[in-house]
Amino acid sequence: MATNSSANAESVQGRFYLSTRKDRSSDAETIAKALISHGWVRTFDWGLHKTIDPHEYGSIAEAEIQGVREADALIVLLPGGFGTHVEIGVALALGKHVVLHAPDEDALTTPYACVFHYHPNVTRLISRRLDANDVLTALETI
Numbered sequence: 001m002a003t004n005s006s007a008n009a010e011s012v013q014g015r016f017y018l019s020t021r022k023d024r025s026s027d028a029e030t031i032a033k034a035l036i037s038h039g040w041v042r043t044f045d046w047g048l049h050k051t052i053d054p055h056e057y058g059s060i061a062e063a064e065i066q067g068v069r070e071a072d073a074l075i076v077l078l079p080g081g082f083g084t085h086v087e088i089g090v091a092l093a094l095g096k097h098v099v100l101h102a103p104d105e106d107a108l109t110t111p112y113a114c115v116f117h118y119h120p121n122v123t124r125l126i127s128r129r130l131d132a133n134d135v136l137t138a139l140e141t142i
Contacts, residue, residue, distance in 0.1 A: 013039040014072035014139065017064075019088070021081030022047075027130055028077060034132030035075075040139075043067040065090055073142055075135060076100040078107045088116055097142040098122045099135055 016035055020028050025047045032042055044067025052060060064083060068074055074091040076084060076098060091098050100122055102108050108117050108124070117124065123138045125131075 012041055014142070015041045015043050015070055016073050016075055016139075017043050017067045017071040017087065017091075018075045018077070019080060019084045020077035021079060021084065024077055024079075031075060031077070031130065031132050031135055034136065035139075038136055043070040068096070069094060071096060073097045073099060073139055077130065078102040085114070085116070088122075092116060092119055092121055096121065097139075099125065099138040101125045101127075101130055101135065103128050103130075 016032075018028050018032055028047065032045070036042065044063055046060070046064055046067075049056075049060060061083075064087065068087050068090045071091070074087060074096055076088060078084075078101065088098060088100075098119070098121055100117060102117075102124065103126075105126060108114070108126075116122070123141065125134050125138060127134070
């Protein structure tokens, strides 16, 4: 399991898992670096798996679920990938806090509204600009 162990135990704010689709990996890395610089530890970095042998799909799925399980919070950047809503479901089932960023309201309702985006453990951040400070502020509530 890939974790970021650069933060020592005294400065750890919490542990996070970041979910989005692969073509948003640049945005994901920007947010991850900001969180890590503020003492957060990433539980699993799916971006490290550039090419995956289909024989590895099962073990990657297990590692991603374990990453959500070990996290204090799930950060979601919409639009997400195929696994994003699975990861949201796992996080909510485990009572985790979810910070969900959407570029606009349409991302929450197209092609239809997902009721899990409105779960009480979900903080929605809606803005065209992805701001790490907004994510950090939302995490202060957990």
